[in-house]
Amino acid sequence: MKRRLYLLAVTAISVLRPGLCHAAASQVLAVGLVVATAGVHAQTSTSAPSAPQKAARAAQKASLPLADATVERVLRESGELVLDHGDLPNLAMPAMTMAFDVGNRKMLDVVKPGDKIRFQAEVVKGRPTITHLELAR
Numbered sequence: 001m002k003r004r005l006y007l008l009a010v011t012a013i014s015v016l017r018p019g020l021c022h023a024a025a026s027q028v029l030a031v032g033l034v035v036a037t038a039g040v041h042a043q044t045s046t047s048a049p050s051a052p053q054k055a056a057r058a059a060q061k062a063s064l065p066l067a068d069a070t071v072e073r074v075l076r077e078s079g080e081l082v083l084d085h086g087d088l089p090n091l092a093m094p095a096m097t098m099a100f101d102v103g104n105r106k107m108l109d110v111v112k113p114g115d116k117i118r119f120q121a122e123v124v125k126g127r128p129t130i131t132h133l134e135l136a137r
């Protein structure tokens with residue numbers, strides 16, 4: 001795929017060369033390469049995350065400390081949990097009561113108001129989201 005597009009660009013240059021200055025020829029080549037590169041990118045972005053990407057994400061998750069919270073409300077319709085939470089250094093938040101999205105709707109089933117939990121939260125799509133939750137014992 002990439003090779004074919006590259007050859008296409010080179011062919012275009014040789015066909016057009018008689019009338020072309022050097023700069024225009026480079027432009028044709030550049031366009032050909034951009035198209036070829038875009039094709040490669042489209043291919044990689046549709047595939048599953050690579051092993052190094054997964055490892056990096058796992059490492060990031062592992063380094064997040066668990067924060068303490070008490071469940072105030074379970075909002076099933078909006079898929080949120082209202083938590084009275086302790087400090088969240090990774091979100092630069094002091095202790096407060098607020099609603100979080102849940103990374104997994106099953107989280108709404110395992111807690112009820114009054115439960116003490118330990119959790120991790122990250123900003124996902126611009127919203128504070130619980131990415132890990134466990135009952136405190």
Ligand SMILES: [Cu+2]
Pocket residue numbers: 085093094095096097098
């Ligand atoms: Cu908060």
